[in-house]
Amino acid sequence: MSGIFDTEQRIRLGIWGLGRGSSFIKAAKELNIDVVAGCDFHEDTWKHFLACCPDAFVTRDEDDFLARNFDAVLVATYCPDHAKHAIKALRAGKHVLSEVTAFFTPAQGVELVEAVEATGKVYNLAENYPFTKENMYLAKLYREGFFGEMTYAEYEYVHGGANPCVCYPNGQPLVPGNQLHHWRGWLNYHYYCTHSLGPVMIITGLRPEKVVAFPQDVLNIGTVHGKGRKIDGILPNLGAFAPSLIHMSNGGIVRNLMGGTTADSHNQRLFGTKAAAELYPRFNLKVGATGSAHLISIDAKWEALGELAAKAGHGGGDFWELYYFARQILTGEKAP
Numbered sequence: 001m002s003g004i005f006d007t008e009q010r011i012r013l014g015i016w017g018l019g020r021g022s023s024f025i026k027a028a029k030e031l032n033i034d035v036v037a038g039c040d041f042h043e044d045t046w047k048h049f050l051a052c053c054p055d056a057f058v059t060r061d062e063d064d065f066l067a068r069n070f071d072a073v074l075v076a077t078y079c080p081d082h083a084k085h086a087i088k089a090l091r092a093g094k095h096v097l098s099e100v101t102a103f104f105t106p107a108q109g110v111e112l113v114e115a116v117e118a119t120g121k122v123y124n125l126a127e128n129y130p131f132t133k134e135n136m137y138l139a140k141l142y143r144e145g146f147f148g149e150m151t152y153a154e155y156e157y158v159h160g161g162a163n164p165c166v167c168y169p170n171g172q173p174l175v176p177g178n179q180l181h182h183w184r185g186w187l188n189y190h191y192y193c194t195h196s197l198g199p200v201m202i203i204t205g206l207r208p209e210k211v212v213a214f215p216q217d218v219l220n221i222g223t224v225h226g227k228g229r230k231i232d233g234i235l236p237n238l239g240a241f242a243p244s245l246i247h248m249s250n251g252g253i254v255r256n257l258m259g260g261t262t263a264d265s266h267n268q269r270l271f272g273t274k275a276a277a278e279l280y281p282r283f284n285l286k287v288g289a290t291g292s293a294h295l296i297s298i299d300a301k302w303e304a305l306g307e308l309a310a311k312a313g314h315g316g317g318d319f320w321e322l323y324y325f326a327r328q329i330l331t332g333e334k335a336p
């Protein structure tokens with residue numbers, strides 16, 4: 001037994017997209033998961049994958065990959081393709097852990113839900129940012145009523161994207177000829193909303209209900225400057241800052257800021273009716289319902305499995321999303 005789950009059962013996992021996808025291999029071993037197959041049409045990614053999993057099957061061809069006998073697929077292909085690939089993997093009889101984001105259009109969302117319902121397989125979104133030790137601690141405090149009701153929050157995922165706009169994941173320049181190059185270069189970052197919105201949803205248990213946003217006309221260097229859908233097929237405000245204001249299900253407001261730009265920023269501020277929290281530059285709680293609230297500096301710790309989580313990427317979030325996926329397959333207990 002692994003010691004984490006009370007069972008000898010193993011999950012055979014195939015990884016589809018071996019860039020980001022390969023970063024889960026180390027944590028998988030601890031979580032009753034054997035990586036038995038990989039798929040990437042970019043063969044440069046195979047070397048690292050096979051060094052980590054020498055007995056695994058690897059192919060360029062997604063149909064050969066999905067025809068293999070294994071239990072679950074980690075979908076870590078290009079961002080706009082996740083819904084299509086998750087649905088294909090579900091229909092091939094596999095459980096799916098999909099990288100963010102899940103889908104791009106309401107129609108894709110409906111098709112994805114229907115595929116999960118029709119197949120009865122586990123589908124989880126691999127959103128890792130809610131599961132840092134700070135955010136898990138904030139979620140516990142919120143559940144206990146420490147903050148009262150969320151009134152206003154600011155969450156950000158601002159991550160420079162100039163290099164991936166022009167390079168393959170290994171840094172090799174893209175072969176010219178494709179007008180749009182890589183999705184990181186042309187994506188409207190409102191579509192990449194889960195690293196910032198995910199934590200505030202998991203911490204508070206609230207859901208987004210309405211959203212407003214202005215288009216942004218000043219674009220970052222390294223991104224595609226489109227003239228419009230009917231002129232050159234490229235929307236004009238891609239690759240820019242993407243702020244929105246979201247009305248949550250309790251009536252509170254979240255300012256959600258995304259974008260690939262010149263200075264990364266992951267600020268997080270949460271205001272409740274009884275207390276507030278800020279994560280940068282230090283994790284501080286501000287307690288009391290007045291402007292001159294008492295300030296406490298926090299050194300958050302996970303309640304369990306902290307040593308294993310600390311070894312994984314993205315502040316431990318990569319461990320927890322794989323843990324919840326394995327737990328749901330092995331025990332039926334749903335992921336948060």
Ligand SMILES: NC(=O)c1ccc[n+]([C@@H]2O[C@H](COP(=O)([O-])OP(=O)(O)OC[C@H]3O[C@@H](n4cnc5c(N)ncnc54)[C@H](O)[C@@H]3O)[C@@H](O)[C@H]2O)c1
Pocket residue numbers: 016017018019020021039040041042045060061062076077078079080081099100101126127128168169314
């Ligand atoms: N949660 C996180 O913290 C985090 C971090 C990095 C990336 N991601 C997500 O993971 C995904 C992958 O990111 P990445 O950094 O590896 O960059 P990427 O999007 O360039 O990589 C996609 C990989 O999938 C392969 N691929 C795409 N379609 C394929 C197909 N049909 N068949 C076979 N191979 C295919 C490509 O060759 C490439 O190696 C992205 O959607 C990204 O948003 C999430």
